[in-house]
Amino acid sequence: MIRPQLTLGLFLCAWPASAQTPAFEVASIRPSTSGADGGSIGRRGDTFVATNVPLTALLGYAYSPPNAPLLKEQIAGAPDWAGTDRFEIQAKLSGDTPTATVEQTKQMLQSLLEERFELKAHRETRGLPVYNLVLVKGGPKLSADQTPPDPRQSFIQFGSSGNQLTALPRGAMRLITEASGLTLSGTAIPVSKVVSLLQGQSDRLIFDKTGFSGLFDIHLVFSPLAATSVAAESTVSLFTAIQEIGLKLESAKAPVEVLVIDSVKRPSEN
Numbered sequence: 001m002i003r004p005q006l007t008l009g010l011f012l013c014a015w016p017a018s019a020q021t022p023a024f025e026v027a028s029i030r031p032s033t034s035g036a037d038g039g040s041i042g043r044r045g046d047t048f049v050a051t052n053v054p055l056t057a058l059l060g061y062a063y064s065p066p067n068a069p070l071l072k073e074q075i076a077g078a079p080d081w082a083g084t085d086r087f088e089i090q091a092k093l094s095g096d097t098p099t100a101t102v103e104q105t106k107q108m109l110q111s112l113l114e115e116r117f118e119l120k121a122h123r124e125t126r127g128l129p130v131y132n133l134v135l136v137k138g139g140p141k142l143s144a145d146q147t148p149p150d151p152r153q154s155f156i157q158f159g160s161s162g163n164q165l166t167a168l169p170r171g172a173m174r175l176i177t178e179a180s181g182l183t184l185s186g187t188a189i190p191v192s193k194v195v196s197l198l199q200g201q202s203d204r205l206i207f208d209k210t211g212f213s214g215l216f217d218i219h220l221v222f223s224p225l226a227a228t229s230v231a232a233e234s235t236v237s238l239f240t241a242i243q244e245i246g247l248k249l250e251s252a253k254a255p256v257e258v259l260v261i262d263s264v265k266r267p268s269e270n
Contacts, residue, residue, distance in 0.1 A: 027091035
């Protein structure tokens, strides 16, 4: 339920800008030799940077629908090495960088994958296991103030119990690491924000079936993904803890768009 060696070489290729198919002006790809577990993907100024990531992560970034993730379970037909071999990418964005959108950056990465990895893929709809978020116990208790919070203050703050904490603005949440586990708190929170938090810990897509449009306060204590202490193991998971505020995840099956890999190769050295 909870989620989740190449030979060294430098690959360099220039990509002409195109109005129809956005592409990076220049991009370098090389195998990662760091041996680390984690990685990152994103823009840094006028450069797209991927550090120590497998092809599956690149596919997840490049082909994710707007405002939604593309989970590993939504990528079908990829070879084994797509999830184990890791790569480093630095690519300069083409065109007017300050106005380049996330979707344009994703299209540039698609072009890079199609050219350098010789990726051929198509989308199709398949029935997959999902979670439906539903109401229990009458649903969350409404906050006293239902005034919509400033969307610019809608963030998740991370910290530890030893840190000096300031008051959170309405609409924000704070996740604190403590000896007993993790504590999540916030005021004037919409259901959509909880869905986003849950989605980050799930290997299935989560659909909001609550029909709940109000704002509520939240205070939950739950165990981290990898509990390492007796105290942490004695608490419940976030998936279970949300029932305290009137929400519950139910297993279901639904038509989900899947990216099917027809063929793909490791990038070859120039």
